[in-house]
């Protein structure tokens with residue numbers, strides 16, 4: 565069960581979800597015709613311990629990411645969203661944006677991986693131990709960021725805008741914001757605060773990319789809560805409450821936007837949405853732009 569001021573590192577609670585999605589990106593990137601690749605994800609997962617190495621090498625068939633019911637669709641979900649947000653960053657760079665903020669960056673490797681124009685600053689916000697694991701793991705493997713990377717070690721339920729500004733963020737410059745794999749770990753009130761802060765800090769021309777999930781049906785939550793597997797652990801970490809749709813929230817404040825459900829997006833990419841637990845149908849990907 566979550567509490568208001570709870571904390572974690574890369575192996576515990578919400579921190580471990582960053583590792584879980586990095587493993588899913590690695591496995592999802594191996595599928596024939598995968599729409600994206602994140603080679604850095606594998607470096608993190610291998611560094612996390614032998615049980616993760618077993619998963620990557622096919623020696624853990626019982627791991628949830630290896631199962632046909634959950635694993636296949638979750639791998640596809642992760643690699644699909646990677647493509648969506650990679651394309652978002654390319655479009656933002658093309659539009660002249662040189663300031664990027666990745667909220668709950670986790671093991672996002674974009675500051676090391678994408679072809680940023682010279683002078684692009686990437687601010688990564690997450691808990692200190694998560695950012696430290698990322699920095700140390702990639703440095704040990706000999707990798708350097710290819711943008712000006714700024715770590716902002718914060719709790720996103722607290723006054724992160726001050727920490728961001730103190731790190732050099734310029735609220736007068738247009739910004740590309742990324743909110744990937746975060747909102748379900750925040751209460752609706754904390755989401756509201758987060759959106760308020762983005763809105764306040766965004767100069768004209770800014771854009772935001774968001775992954776959001778419609779609430780899970782109550783019976784699915786009840787069924788998942790019964791078990792003692794990773795599904796029940798996950799369901800205890802999330803806030804499954806109804807919340808304002810991001811396109812509506814930003815639309816009410818003058819931003820223009822679009823939203824696509826993940827299965828439709830995968831179809832646009834020529835991918836056949838995987839069978840199994842249909843969490844995919846609740847996921848939607850949003851881009852909003854401030855004129």
Ligand SMILES: C[S@@+](CC[C@H](N)C(=O)[O-])C[C@H]1O[C@@H](n2cnc3c(N)ncnc32)[C@H](O)[C@@H]1O
Pocket residue numbers: 578579581582585586667668669670671672689690691694718719720721744745746749750
């Ligand atoms: C599922 S991971 C997603 C990471 C990354 N965005 C990605 O998609 O690979 C969730 C991340 O949210 C971070 N997170 C969740 N709540 C947070 C909070 N209140 N403050 C800082 N980070 C938070 C966790 O530490 C974790 O790295």
